[in-house]
Amino acid sequence: MTQMSDDRDRLTFRDDPGASRSVWVAAALVVVIVAWMGSGIVFPATEESAAAPVAGPAPVAVTVETVVPEPVTLFFQAEGQALPDRDTAIRAEGSGDVAEVLVTRGAFVEGGAVIARLSARRAEADLNRAREELARAQREFDNATELLERGVGTVDRVAEAQAVLAAAAAAATAAEEAIEALDITAPFAGRLETLSLDAGEFVQAGAEVGRVVDNRPLTVAIQVPQQQLRRIRDGQVATVRFITGEEVEGRVTFVGTSANPETRTFLAEIEVPNEDGAIPAGISAEVRIPTGTREAHFIQPSTVSLSPEGQLGVKTVDEADRVVFHPIEIVRAEIAGVYVVGLPQTARVITIGQGYVRDGDPVRALPASPDTGATAGDAGGDR
Numbered sequence: 001m002t003q004m005s006d007d008r009d010r011l012t013f014r015d016d017p018g019a020s021r022s023v024w025v026a027a028a029l030v031v032v033i034v035a036w037m038g039s040g041i042v043f044p045a046t047e048e049s050a051a052a053p054v055a056g057p058a059p060v061a062v063t064v065e066t067v068v069p070e071p072v073t074l075f076f077q078a079e080g081q082a083l084p085d086r087d088t089a090i091r092a093e094g095s096g097d098v099a100e101v102l103v104t105r106g107a108f109v110e111g112g113a114v115i116a117r118l119s120a121r122r123a124e125a126d127l128n129r130a131r132e133e134l135a136r137a138q139r140e141f142d143n144a145t146e147l148l149e150r151g152v153g154t155v156d157r158v159a160e161a162q163a164v165l166a167a168a169a170a171a172a173t174a175a176e177e178a179i180e181a182l183d184i185t186a187p188f189a190g191r192l193e194t195l196s197l198d199a200g201e202f203v204q205a206g207a208e209v210g211r212v213v214d215n216r217p218l219t220v221a222i223q224v225p226q227q228q229l230r231r232i233r234d235g236q237v238a239t240v241r242f243i244t245g246e247e248v249e250g251r252v253t254f255v256g257t258s259a260n261p262e263t264r265t266f267l268a269e270i271e272v273p274n275e276d277g278a279i280p281a282g283i284s285a286e287v288r289i290p291t292g293t294r295e296a297h298f299i300q301p302s303t304v305s306l307s308p309e310g311q312l313g314v315k316t317v318d319e320a321d322r323v324v325f326h327p328i329e330i331v332r333a334e335i336a337g338v339y340v341v342g343l344p345q346t347a348r349v350i351t352i353g354q355g356y357v358r359d360g361d362p363v364r365a366l367p368a369s370p371d372t373g374a375t376a377g378d379a380g381g382d383r
Contacts, residue, residue, distance in 0.1 A: 060361065062353035064317050065368040068346055069295040072332055072339045076231055076289045080222035082215075082242065082272070084281040086188060090210040092203045094118055094181035105195040105210075108277075109186040115210065116197050118182040127175035130168070137161070137168035181205075190214035191277065215281045218272045220250065222287050223265035229255075231291040238270045243284045248272050252289065296331050296339035303349050304328070304338070307359075314340065315357065317348045317365045325359040 096118035103115050144161040147153025186192070195210040203209065220240050224232050236252040250272035259266055270287060272279070303314055313327045328342035343349070350357070351368055 059321070059364045060353060060357055061364040061366055062317070062350045062357060063368050064348040064365045065351045066346060066348050067297045067299060067343070069297050069343075071293050072296045072298075073293050074291050074331055076224075076228055076291050078222040078224065078287050080220045080240075080270070080285050080287050082279065082281050082283050082285050083219045083221055084190075084213045084215040085217055085219055086190065086212075086214040087193075087281075088187055088212055089208045090115065090184065090186065090212055092118070092181075092184055092205055092207050092209055094123065094178050095205045096120075096122060096182060096203065098197055098199050098201050098203060099182075101195070101197050101199055103192060103195070105192055107192050109189065109192055109212065111186060111188040113186045114183045115186060115192070115195070116184045118184070118203060120179065120182055123175070123178045123182055127172070127179055130172040130175040134165075134168040134172040137165040141165045184209060186212050188212065188214055213281060215279070216274050216277050218274045218279055218281060219253075220270045220272055220285050220287060222268050222270070223260070223263065224255070224268050226259060226264050226266065229266055232268055232289060236289050236291075238287050238289045240270060240272050241286045241288075242279060244279070246279055248274075248279075294331055294341065296341050297343045297347060297349075298337050298339050299349055300337050300351065303351055303354065304340075305354060314343060314347075315350045315354045315359070316343065317350060317363055321363055321365055323350070323357045323359055323361045323363055 099117045099119045101116045103109060103113075109115065141158070141161040141164070144153055144158045148155065148158050184197075190212040191214075193211045193213045197203070197209050232252060232255050234252055234255060238250045238252060239247065240250050241247045250270040252268060253271045254267070254269040256267040270289075299314060304312060305315060307313055307325055307327070311327050312330075313325050316324050316326060318324050326343050326347070328340040330338050330340050332339040348365060350363075353363075357363055
């Protein structure tokens, strides 16, 4: 027993050198991994290891055309209607049966020409009766005056006879005028546009029996917007083109001073010569009135665009080859293009590719030519 106890007391344990080496290896690996993961912070990248910057897109190629201002005549244009110089209804001044009609509808009549005559039978009877009454009243007045001169008459009797005489004279005058009113005449020279008379029918005094129109000269009426009113004045020369193809020169003869309450426009009239009456009244006409000159740039309508705010303008390229949007005002329109104001004195207008660039974008400006036009269009499309 004693021997066994001594053996236990002498039993000792020592660490395995291989086991402690494994611990140190594991610890070293942890340190290496942590150091590798944090190397981006602890050890910043050098110029050689830094990634190269990404290159931006190349400027868009656009075609430009250099334009300069030129003096241009400004016009006010409006649609109007040709009106006759005079247009009047013909009315019968007397009553009676139509005895004869001397002209036909559509005929040209001179002023004062007889168009038709009414029957004179009733008017002549009235005139004879009025003349008899006038003669009787005259005799009564003469007798009353003679008696007063003899001293056997009275002043009241003379005054009464004088009043009867005046009434009879007025009736006789009216009967004579009724005879003259039997002739229905044209008030002025013109074309007999309508005529509603037939022989034998009865016409009442004051009834409308026809209409005469004088279109020599013509008057073209237009409406002027209130913004343009100051540009139109009396005496201005105007070119009038009728829908029938005739083009004549007229002159402004009237400019209204009171606006139409519904349209806020002002009436203006242009007198147009029409000596032969060939241009009919009532047809449509286009009026152009020169209103002055102004310096403006001539550009193609395709170069006009809208800003994001909806403002009309043109895109140009400045000296730094950057896009600049210029608001414009169209002062005159032609078939080949438009004249505008608002551009710089010398402007490089983008003619191809303006739809692919915005205000401030850098561009590669190419002069306008058949070869560069396709290049600019292709470059804009790739973008």
